[in-house]
Amino acid sequence: MVGGYLVALIDKVRLKILEEIYKNIPPEAGLTKIEFEGPEIAIYLRDVKSVLEKEELIKSIAKIIKKRVVVRVDESSRKDFSDALEIILNEVPPDLGLTKEDVTFDEVLGEVIIKTTNPTAFFKDKRQLYNKIFMETGWRPRILRKPPLRSSILESTVKYLISQSEARRKILRSVGDRIHRDTLFKDPYVRITALGGFQEVGRSSILLETQESKILLDFGYNPSAPTLKQSMPRLDVANIPVEDIDAVVVTHAHLDHCGLVPLLFKFGYEGPVYATEATRDLMILLQLDLLDISKREGKPLPFDLQDVHKALLHTVTLKYGEVTDIAPDVRLTFYRAGHILGSAIAHLHIGVGLHNIVYTSDFKYGKTRLLDEAHTEFPRVDTLLMESTYGNATQLPRDEAEAKFVDVINRTLQRKGKVLIPTLAVGRAQEVLAILATA
Ligand SMILES: [Zn+2]
Known part of the structure; x- marks a missing residue:
């Protein structure tokens, strides 16, 4: 009877996932547990060798259950830190220049974070080096690109997330519980409410509602608004308590899209909070900067450092093109937006083929020095929400504009003049520098 009662408690969606995993994982892998870890299903094994060797196995399980799957090694089968470190330093070719300072262990998730200037070296020849480290140490490698210049913000972000790993696991589990459940309603609808950034610049935010879920697309800040109320998205219009929101999607790190998260x-x-990895890192930098500037200008904001950290702890990073369940009836895929580092166009698939929305957020149609152009081909689109900044302005073609810009600077310098270039700090400033560097 107890067994029957337990089965009744697990809903159909979960039961199907568990059944398929048990059926497909080979017995020699020693399956110990399955966890709903945010949008991913984590499978814990005693020995990952047999699974890593059958390359297609995990992919085919993911395809059957239509979920993202991550494999981890059970705590009892991982090497201790010093042995694992020794193996890693021995396996990584010396020309990669890896030192022990580049290696950090996340005990809670069973991951080893390896910072390197050459991430592709770990994935070449069918992930040979990556798989070797994983199999021999039992620690799942997480390869991070080491920036050419030391970045204290990046280092402190990684450090903070590892120090809060236990809290993060709890968060991911509760997110997982909310996503992987049966849908409750059979009378579907999709509603979009503009909360900010429509016919104005700043405080961009859209509420997407279905009968099952409520999702916020961006939650920006407008620093030039005369009052605090006017600088915030109109959550009051939506009239829903924040606890009812299932997910927040951040398209890019500009403060008019993420400042008030x-x-x-x-x-x-x-x-x-779903964002690309680069958006997460830039977002923290800009939110901390916003707090600092507001304080110095005597216009303190209604949140503090603690809330920025809390947002960071709740951020789940996604790669471009990765289809991810963010609610029982909503799948999110980020595509390249070509706007700033990490910027994304959000494609939302609602229900089973019920409706498809593309929210472009800020995007750049052409290629720039630093970024590829926005992605423009989507599997299905029923509703397109498109940002229209500069959409009604005629601009010079890129090469002509660049030539004119360089010419003005050269003429000024020839007259021994000085050039001041007022520009947006994140994205545009780097693009301008790239033009000047090659002029
Ligand atoms: Zn922007």
Whole structure:
């Protein structure tokens, strides 16, 4: 009877996932547990060798259950830190210049974070080096690109996330519980409400509602608004408590799209924030900067450092093109937006083929010095929400504009003049520098 009762408690979606995994994992892998870890299903094994050797196995399980799957080694079968470190330093070719300072262990998730200037070296020849480290140490490698210049913000972000790993696992589990469940309603609808950034610049935010879920697309800040209320998205119009929101999607790190995400946490939001990895890192930098500037200007914001950290802890990073369940009836895929580092166009697939929305957020149609152009081919689109900044302005073709820009600078310098270039700090400034560097 107890067994029957337990089965009744697990809903159909979960039961199907568990069944398929048990059926497909070979017995020699020693399956110990399955966890719903945010949008991913984590499979813990005693020995990953047999699974890593059958390259297609995990992919085919993921395909059957239509979920993202991650494999980890059970705690009892991982090498201790010093042995694992020795193996890693021995296996990594000396020309990669890896030192022990580049290697950090995340005990809670069973991951080893390896910082390197050459991440591709770990994945070449069918992930040979990556798989070897994973098999021999039992620690799942997470390869991070080491920036050419030391970045204290990046280092402190990684350090903070590892120090809060236990809290993060709890968050991911509760997010996982909310995503991987049966849908409850049979009368589907999709509603979009503009909360900010429509016919104005700043405080961009859209509420996407279905009968099952509520998702915020961006939650920006408008620093030039005369009052605090006017600088915030109109969550009051939506009239929903923040606890009812299932997910927040951040398209890019400009503050008019993500500046007030920490405020949601101050109000009591406990759910996930989805962004690309680069957006997460830039977002923290800009939110901390925003706090600092507001304080110095005597216009303190209604959130503080703690809320920025809380937002970071709840951020789940996604790669471009990775289809991810963010609610029982909503799948999110990020595509390249060509706007700034990490910027994304969000494609949302709702229900089983019910409706498809593309929210472009800020995007750049052409290629730039630093970024490829925006992705423009989507599997299905029923509703397109398109940012229109500069959409009504006629601009010079890129090569003509660049030539004119360089010419003005050269003429000024010839007259022994000085050139000041007022520009947006994140994205545009780097693009301008790249033009000057090659002029
Ligand atoms: Zn932007």
